[in-house]
Amino acid sequence: MNFSCNKYLSNKWFNDLICKSNLAESSKIRGCLIFKPYGLEIWNKIKNKLNYLIKKTGHENYYFPLLISSADLNKESNHIKGFFRECALVTHSGFNIKNNKILLDRKYKLKTELIIRPTSEAIIWNALKKWLTSSIKLPILLNQWSNIIRWELRPRFLLRNSEFLLQEGHTIHSSKQEALSHSIKILNLYKDFIEKILSIPVIKGKKTKTEKFAGANTTFCLESVLLDGKALQIATSHFLGQNFSKSFDVKYYKKNGTYKHPWGTSWGISTRLIGALVFTHSDKYGLILPPKIAPIQIVIISIIKKLEDKQILEKLVKKIRVFFKKKQIRCFYDNRKQYHPGWKFNEYDIKGIPIRITIGKNEIQKGLIELFRRDNRKKKHIKIRTIKKKITYFLKNIQNNIFLKALFLKNKFTKTIDDYKKFKQIFRSSGGLIYAHWDGMKESENQIKEDTSASIICIPSKTKSNFGHCIYSKNLSKQRVIFAKCY
């Protein structure tokens, strides 16, 4: 295997792990990944589970075009500012070839440049204009699973890629309050999903004006802390106000015959979640996947050599697998002959399979199997006849334990600081999430970022204290915010 997967990444461990575990690898196109079967399978698990929750809350799936006219992207004046420096611009609908070289040709030049969607607000609000006839009732609740391009200047493997796979929701409401509530409702849906399914504890909050989504009134966010103490924006939900409805002149008709600009929300998660899984739960042996999202929850490996023992083994494995299948437990029986058990143990360690069952001759004779938990690396012999009860318990316990470990890490990295010298010192050494007072001024925010490279990752929903003094300016502050270096 070739582990030197990517030149532009400094964190060799992280990159190697992603390649070794066969999640993804870099491609020839800068910042764009090849998702391998194991990585794509995790994404599909996320997609299926989240899609169910999104549909359950009344949203329907659409697929809007990949290309947006640059004129449309330019309609919402703040929106365009967020994307024009980092987007893929399509200028031609073909080209010429001369002496085996690609030649641009005026013949193929487009009248209006097109942009590969960096997000789909512009194309969706464009369509809405036609849809909002007098017979349409609000809200309209849309969802889309798509691929998007944002030309990252500093791409980071799975955390910040130029192309990534995205879930993006877009909704249109007849009142400000309803839209605002909806964006918070979705934030809570994401929180539940990420904490319960991915076992990643998150902090709920909102972005400062500097950090919010281009085109939003408010950006609500979920932030997590990674193994290296840096923060990761893991999901966002935007309250768009009437910004897009006004820019695209979208109106809905009221009962009294008048019309009004509706309020909007948009919200999304992406394949960055896979990067978050890797960078939250791994250890020096490899990935550790939460059972609820693991493509393989249990792997069975035999260490039996004699032929007569093998027949007993095969019978036993068959019985176990039938039971797992009934319980919808995803099990893989690795009976490849060309690999030694030790090689297999290593492979499943790297891939983060939650439970490994090893069956040997001695164990069978005693009616036992050996069960290895990937999360705490503890081995245990259990009686074969108790497997049904115990496996369900272990899967639940591992899911929970992984979450608690991550929560412990988050708490370890979380500090409350009031002294700017100490604050700067922390960001020179361990990093982490620092609760500190801030006066609400852009100038202070920028200066702190210049001094420490840390930004305000969010204004948290729950805070420990109220009034105080800005850690930088000493001006009055209404609440603590969270500073961190982030991806």
Added chain:
Amino acid sequence: MNFSCNKYLSNKWFNDLICKSNLAESSKIRGCLIFKPYGLEIWNKIKNKLNYLIKKTGHENYYFPLLISSADLNKESNHIKGFFRECALVTHSGFNIKNNKILLDRKYKLKTELIIRPTSEAIIWNALKKWLTSSIKLPILLNQWSNIIRWELRPRFLLRNSEFLLQEGHTIHSSKQEALSHSIKILNLYKDFIEKILSIPVIKGKKTKTEKFAGANTTFCLESVLLDGKALQIATSHFLGQNFSKSFDVKYYKKNGTYKHPWGTSWGISTRLIGALVFTHSDKYGLILPPKIAPIQIVIISIIKKLEDKQILEKLVKKIRVFFKKKQIRCFYDNRKQYHPGWKFNEYDIKGIPIRITIGKNEIQKGLIELFRRDNRKKKHIKIRTIKKKITYFLKNIQNNIFLKALFLKNKFTKTIDDYKKFKQIFRSSGGLIYAHWDGMKESENQIKEDTSASIICIPSKTKSNFGHCIYSKNLSKQRVIFAKCY
């Protein structure tokens, strides 16, 4: 509703039907569609069922980047010729804005132009070069679900779009025979799927040199005939020979220490299949969906007005739905009050729901329900207690009946002709699939196309006769081929 969905399409009925039934609508970007929930749900059904079959035959899902370097696309000299006139060229990674206008800027100009994938051979064979180390065993069997852009000069709603959703398989083999067999195996898999699940009868064959995929040695294909007598290429499977392995210098290592260029295949189906469903099974009332692919198989509508009757009704409907759910029959109970039953009947006619169950007071008193089959528009009263047996029978029968109707149509449109005058006459009037002799020469093929607008849609696998004389040149011909006008 707005039915005038698209300006560039001449077939108003077809376009209106797609918009009315809420499958898709046109977008502002020429040739690109917005897939609405109903259309996308059909695609997801196709995707899930086909994905299962593709995985079952040993293929794994990958996701390769959207963008291909133009230099890579240019490596296989025939491949590039198929796409350079109709592709989306990305030339910049950002732009400037001045006086609210988009301005191109040299600062953002890419060193190498990128192309939005029109198909993924180039990017996949590029990756393979790295993968085929000495420890890798062939075959490698890849699959991808993606979106692609081919800049159609004459886009046609759902049949020929600039952006469409695609399933594309790519495989690499150590022998010519294995690759060739694999491409035929997949063609048969597609045939089974399209005939059994989509109820569309197809003809198996291969393309002429003029019509084959750019970069393939042989293009095997499935062709169907639409309601208007035109042909549609519904699936293709390409035997790529060593064309890509040689162009991309991909080699596999043999046991004896030498290396060799492997053989390749690629094959795909797309959202065009939804267009095929519409244009094969519809009637003047709307779509007719085969039960196996219909997002809703049965709709229940009540025509009860009195409140006391409604309670009995609700109980009955609940019972029926519990049974359907158990049997995994997709049922929708339309209890919207604001719409009259007649309005609903019309809506589900357009949407092509296979079975409509109507429940009225009279029926309940007699222990009956009214069952309406969308395919033959026949109504029947059946006893409530026999519903369990009958519904399964009806769903199967409808699936089969739709196929037979399409087969009848195909046969009606199929003719064997030996006289060129008559041949030309047919393509001036009814059209259809014409079996005629052809001498294998490009010149004859082109002249016939010029005279009639009909092309050779395929050299069929099964033919009715052997030697004869070319319908155009009168030269000796080895077998009949199929001529048709096509989309």
